[in-house]
Structure formats: C-alpha cells, structure tokens
Amino acid sequence: MSTQVKVLVTGAGGFIGHHLVTYLKSQGYWVRGVDIKRPEYNPTDADEFEMLDLRRWDNCLQATRGIDEVYALAADMGGMGFISTNHAPILYNNALINFHTIEAARLNGVKRYLYTSSACVYPDYRQRDANVTPLKEEDAYPAQPEDAYGWEKLITERLATHYRHDYGLETRVVRFHNIFGPLGTWVGGREKAPAALSRKVAVAKLTNNPEIEIWGDGLQTRSFCYIDDCVKGITLLMRSDYREPLNLGQDRLISINDLAEVIANIAGIKISLKHVSGPQGVRGRNSDNSRLRKELGWEPEITLEAGLAKTYEWIEKQVRNTVTTGAVMVNGVMYQPLPAAALASGNLGMPVARA
Numbered sequence: 103m104s105t106q107v108k109v110l111v112t113g114a115g116g117f118i119g120h121h122l123v124t125y126l127k128s129q130g131y132w133v134r135g136v137d138i139k140r141p142e143y144n145p146t147d148a149d150e151f152e153m154l155d156l157r158r159w160d161n162c163l164q165a166t167r168g169i170d171e172v173y174a175l176a177a178d179m180g181g182m183g184f185i186s187t188n189h190a191p192i193l194y195n196n197a198l199i200n201f202h203t204i205e206a207a208r209l210n211g212v213k214r215y216l217y218t219s220s221a222c223v224y225p226d227y228r229q230r231d232a233n234v235t236p237l238k239e240e241d242a243y244p245a246q247p248e249d250a251y252g253w254e255k256l257i258t259e260r261l262a263t264h265y266r267h268d269y270g271l272e273t274r275v276v277r278f279h280n281i282f283g284p285l286g287t288w289v290g291g292r293e294k295a296p297a298a299l300s301r302k303v304a305v306a307k308l309t310n311n312p313e314i315e316i317w318g319d320g321l322q323t324r325s326f327c328y329i330d331d332c333v334k335g336i337t338l339l340m341r342s343d344y345r346e347p348l349n350l351g352q353d354r355l356i357s358i359n360d361l362a363e364v365i366a367n368i369a370g371i372k373i374s375l376k377h378v379s380g381p382q383g384v385r386g387r388n389s390d391n392s393r394l395r396k397e398l399g400w401e402p403e404i405t406l407e408a409g410l411a412k413t414y415e416w417i418e419k420q421v422r423n424t425v426t427t428g429a430v431m432v433n434g435v436m437y438q439p440l441p442a443a444a445l446a447s448g449n450l451g452m453p454v455a456r457a
C-alpha cells in the first residue's frame with residue numbers, strides 16, 4: 103500500500119492554490135485539486151483535478167474522499183473593489199463552502215485541516231492610522247472585522263477551533279497579509295493592488311502615457327508578501343504543532359503611492375499619479391511577525407522589490423499579449439476590450455465568448 107500522504111487543495115484553480123499544488127508536488131505529496139475553474143495561465147501539477155462547486159454538500163463529500171490533509175483555500179474573493187461591493191454573495195458563498203468542506207473532511211476521516219483566513223479579520227478601530235501598529239494575532243478581538251468577507255473569515259476560524267476541540271480534527275489557521283506574484287488575477291475587477299498597479303504601469307509604458315490612477319490619496323499603507331514565501335509558510339504551519347491563528351505576511355509597511363513608484367522603477371519609466379475616488383479599505387495595515395518567528399522559526403524572506411520584479415515581468419507580458427491579440431481571458435470568459443483604455447481602468451466591457 104502507498105504511504106504517500108494524500109492532500110486536497112481547494113481553490114486549486116486560483117492564484118495561491120495553483121502555486122501551492124506545484125509546491126506540494128515538489129515535496130512528494132499526492133495532490134487532488136478542486137475548484138469551479140481550472141488554473142487560467144498554466145496547467146495544474148495536481149495528480150487529479152476535479153471541477154466541483156464546494157458550496158454543495160455532495161461535492162464536498164466527493165472532494166474529501168480518501169484524503170489525509172486538506173488545505174482549504176476556495177473562496178469567492180477579490181481586491182478591495184470586489185470585497186467592498188459584494189457582501190451578501192461573499193458571506194453566503196464562503197460560509198457554504200467552508201461549513202460544508204470541514205464537515206465533509208471530518209466525516210471522511212481527514213487528519214489535518216488548514217484554513218486560509220485573512221488580515222481582514224482585524225478590527226477597523228486598530229487600522230485608522232497610515233503609520234499603523236503592526237497587528238498581533240490577539241488584536242482580532244474585540245471583533246469588528248472589515249466587511250462581510252472579514253466576518254466570514256472570523257467565523258470560520260472559530261469553526262476550525264471548535265472542530266479541533268469537539269472532534270479532534272487537527273486544524274491550523276493562517277491569516278494572510280496581501281499575497282502577490284505571477285499567475286494571479288491581474289484584470290477584471292478582482293485583482294489586488296500589486297497586480298492592478300503592475301497592469302497600469304505596463305499600459306503606461308506601452309502607450310507612452312505616464313498617468314496612473316490611484317484610488318484615494320494613495321497614502322493608505324499595507325505590507326505585501328511574495329507567493330513563494332506564502333506557500334512555504336503554509337506548509338510549515340501545517341506540519342507544526344501550533345494550532346491558533348497565525349499571521350503570514352511581510353512586515354514592511356509601504357504606501358500605495360510608493361508601491362506604484364517601486365513598480366515604475368522596475369518597469370524603467372517615470373509615472374505621474376492621478377488620485378481618483380475609489381474604495382481604499384482600512385487606512386493602514388501591517389503584520390506583527392513575532393509569533394510567526396517564534397512558532398515556525400521562520401518568516402518571509404523575499405524582498406518586495408524581488409517579488410515585484412517577477413510579478414511585473416509576468417503582467418507586462420500579459421498586457422503585451424492582450425494588446426497584440428486585442429483579447430483577454432478572465433475566469434474562463436473571453437473579452438475583447440479596447441486595449442489601452444480598457445486595460446488601464448480594468449473595465450473589460452462585454453464578454454465575447456466563453457471558454
């Protein structure tokens with residue numbers, strides 16, 4: 103009988119899930135990926151990939167059959183523009199996905215279960231200053247998370263804890279702080295700041311129009327963690343004995359204006375920032391990595407500049423391809439945008455075909 107550990111990655115068609123599958127394969131695991139869509143930019147490395155809607159109970163039972171360990175990443179999510187305007191579907195879809203997946207995992211005898219939470223669980227009242235005090239794990243309470251997205255994450259964190267106490271399922275909970283990298287959503291409304299700004303800088307470079315739109319005054323701050331550090335951190339946490347929620351992010355704070363300038367430097371162009379109204383989220387957010395260092399003996403190592411260089415290179419290539427072919431594929435849907443204007447704004451117009 104094979105002793106290879108069998109792992110399920112939900113959300114394996116998405117950004118982090120796709121990279122995680124590749125990493126787990128390189129570590130010798132047998133991997134099943136599940137998602138409602140296939141990875142958009144590269145074929146999956148999973149041994150098995152099943153297209154299943156995990157809001158449905160029967161699909162969760164199918165996904166978790168014969169599995170030893172689950173990495174639960176599936177979620178209806180996006181950047182600030184998306185999560186600040188889709189509260190009801192986000193809460194409904196993600197609650198169904200997470201409640202059904204963990205219960206099916208328990209019934210199917212899964213031994214370890216890692217849930218991917220978010221820095222969006224931290225209360226708004228601790229994040230009102232751009233020069234924010236880095237957030238420690240215990241700062242999540244008294245709870246006042248950001249948006250329905252953050253509330254659902256917090257509830258599922260509690261659910262994971264109760265499944266451990268009541269049923270003995272070994273649960274782990276990671277709170278990501280802005281993960282970025284190549285092969286992630288870069289256009290269409292769900293992309294996050296590093297990808298959106300990389301796209302805008304690439305369009306500026308290719309059209310010789312240096313103006314970049316920034317939502318708000320651009321003085322809002324965040325930290326950003328490169329994807330390779332993220333997948334390494336998740337797997338270290340899964341193997342560790344630490345059972346409480348743990349931050350996983352970089353702790354270098356940077357404003358959105360400065361992030362745009364770093365990307366422009368990488369692209370080798372000068373930009374001018376145009377501040378427009380748009381959702382900004384909390385004023386400042388940073389990760390306190392004290393507990394991460396203590397529990398895992400490790401913290402993210404890849405610098406913002408090194409990660410952005412790889413990300414920008416990949417996004418510039420996507421933008422060039424789109425400008426050349428005049429079409430862009432997002433979530434399995436083909437759009438035919440007016441290249442420069444549509445790409446700069448991220449507004450794709452009407453779809454022309456489905457994959």
Ligand code: NAD
Binds near residue numbers: 115
């Ligand atoms: P992503 O959107 O690229 O991946 C999520 C995947 O879940 C998508 O491929 C999507 O199709 C899939 N999904 C959605 N609904 C589904 C359903 N009903 N059934 C099956 N699959 C479904 O996002 P990501 O950036 O890879 O994020 C992965 C996880 O990490 C998510 O839980 C997210 O909330 C969390 N997270 C990410 C970040 C970040 O910076 N990327 C930050 C905090 C938390």
